[in-house]
Structures are given as structure tokens and as C-alpha cells.
Amino acid sequence: MTLPSTFSAPLDERKFVVALARGLDLLRAFRPGETLLGNRDFVERTGLPKATVNRLAYTLTVLGYLRLDETHGKYALDAGVLSLGFALLSGTDTLELARPHLRSFAREVGAAVSLGCRDGLDMVYLETIRSDTALTLGLASGSKLSMLTSSMGRAYLAVQPPDARAALLAELKKAAGKMGGMLVAQAEKEIAAFATERCCYSFRAWHDDVNAVAVPFREPREQRWLVLSCSGPASSMGEEVFRENVAPRLKALAARLGELG
Structure with missing residues (x-):
């Protein structure tokens, strides 16, 4: 997993939660203009194993950050992500x-x-x-x-x-x-x-x-x-x-x- 370089201090592995970072990697996989991504897209863009992607996508769906489009079998960003964005802007x-x-x-x-x-x-x-x-x-x-x-x-x-x-x-x-x-x-x-x-x-x-x-x-x-x-x-x-x-x-x-x- 490639970590985003937004944190300039040395990484303290004792405090770093890898599972959380991987979940955020899935959310970051969406690019401007994209509405739906499947598990294969997540695997290709994050480098994570398919089984891990499945668990993370399910968890993010339960928490309201992803929404499963059953017709296409793919995921879309849900309202939880939008609320975080509004919190930043406000x-x-x-x-x-x-x-x-x-x-x-x-x-x-x-x-x-x-x-x-x-x-x-x-x-x-x-x-x-x-x-x-x-x-x-x-x-x-x-x-x-x-x-x-x-x-x-x-x-x-x-x-x-x-x-x-x-x-x-x-x-x-x-x-x-x-x-x-x-x-x-x-x-x-x-x-x-x-x-x-x-x-x-x-x-x-x-x-x-x-x-x-x-x-x-x-x-x-x-x-x-x-x-x-x-x-x-x-x-x-x-x-x-x-x-x-x-x-x-x-x-x-x-x-x-x-x-x-």
C-alpha cells in the first residue's frame, strides 16, 4: 500500500491504523467524473487483495460512505463522504x-x-x-x-x-x-x-x-x-x-x- 504524503512527520507505526488507511484508499480511488467503481477497479488502483477490498467495501457501505448499485454490481460514493466534504468547507x-x-x-x-x-x-x-x-x-x-x-x-x-x-x-x-x-x-x-x-x-x-x-x-x-x-x-x-x-x-x-x- 502506498501511503499519501500529506503527513510530514515520521510515521509512528505503533499509532498508525493500517485498516483505516486502506479504507480511505478505496474512497480516494474515485476520480473526478466517475460515479461507479467495481471491486476490480479498487484492486487495480489500490493494489490491495480482492478479499480485503470486499471486506472494506462492505464496511464502508454499512457506514454510509459507499452505496452498492445492485444493477451494475458496482459502488458509488454515498452521503457520508459528502458530509465530510461539507464539514471541511464550512x-x-x-x-x-x-x-x-x-x-x-x-x-x-x-x-x-x-x-x-x-x-x-x-x-x-x-x-x-x-x-x-x-x-x-x-x-x-x-x-x-x-x-x-x-x-x-x-x-x-x-x-x-x-x-x-x-x-x-x-x-x-x-x-x-x-x-x-x-x-x-x-x-x-x-x-x-x-x-x-x-x-x-x-x-x-x-x-x-x-x-x-x-x-x-x-x-x-x-x-x-x-x-x-x-x-x-x-x-x-x-x-x-x-x-x-x-x-x-x-x-x-x-x-x-x-x-x-
Whole structure:
């Protein structure tokens, strides 16, 4: 079992509950846009034995975190997972503070603006607001993007301590497979530029027609790193627009919400 690298302290095996971690692995197996997964999917994505998957899926179903679709013989996420998500969002004071600023920003820039945080080797969107004229791809709350290819992920990596960042990049390289070396090199280039730019860009790296910029800031109450990002169609919002217009505005917004990286 591959453990998510969200916990930076050394692992204390005496306190670590392997069964709980395996159950959470099943829930994490769902990807954005997927509604049903079968036992074979869980086995392939978690590396757990089929018998273990069967027991975990049954337990999660009883507890209300999974729901068995008997017609297809597969599982869907159930209301228990949704309630956990709402608990996270309702407990994030910064999100409530940020929403009116995000709306104004999206309207003024004519693009989509998002607030996100780390989730394992991905970045998860806590909120996304689009202007009425924004033509970018629609990523909603709960959507995830890889740290390697997204401006949000690169910005998060840029403010991590060197040792922690190196460990994360090694995991990301391994997870990306054959493309890992190239993707890490591209990300490291943007991370190095953060020292002078104070933001990270992603020009057509995540999608052929999406440009983006992201700025990290430390949340005042919990002192965790959150990231603001703005994305728009590369066909109408080129690199110059992001560097000269969008990035300075996004930095100013991040400074109003917390401590800049």
C-alpha cells in the first residue's frame, strides 16, 4: 500500500491504523467524473487483495460512505463522504472571506478564479467562480489536478521546505510513470522562477487551450498553505495577459486573504 504524503512527520507505526488507511484508499480511488467503481477497479488502483477490498467495501457501505448499485454490481460514493466534504468547507473561514473577492476578481478579469489546497499528490478545488464571459473548462468544487502540471500545484510546491519538496517531486515522478522525468523538469523550472515571479504559471501544460497562474498564501487561522489560481482560454488570454494583467491582480488578492509565500 502506498501511503499519501500529506503527513510530514515520521510515521509512528505503533499509532498508525493500517485498516483505516486502506479504507480511505478505496474512497480516494474515485476520480473526478466517475460515479461507479467495481471491486476490480479498487484492486487495480489500490493494489490491495480482492478479499480485503470486499471486506472494506462492505464496511464502508454499512457506514454510509459507499452505496452498492445492485444493477451494475458496482459502488458509488454515498452521503457520508459528502458530509465530510461539507464539514471541511464550512470549517474554512478563509473560504467564506474569499468568496466575494473571488466573484469580483472573476468579473473584472473575465476568467475563472479558484481557491484550492493539497490532497495527496493532487490539488483539490475548494471553490471556483467564473465570470459570465469565461470560456475556460469548467472545474467545480472537489475537482482535482496534478501538482506537476497545474499552476496551483507548482505554487504549492514552491513554498514547501526544500527537503519536503524534493520528497514530493520524487513521489510525483514515480506516479507519473514514463512522463515523470519530463513533467518534473517542467515543474522545477516554474518552481525556480517563483523566487522572482512570486507566482507560478502553467501555459498549455494541463490542457492545450488553458493558461493559468497561481499564487500561494498561508491561511491566517490554521497556518496551512492555500493557493489562488486564475485560468482562461489560451486562444484569447495569452502569456502576456497573464504576466502583465492577471498575475499582479491575483497577488494583490492573495495578500488580502493571508500571508504571501
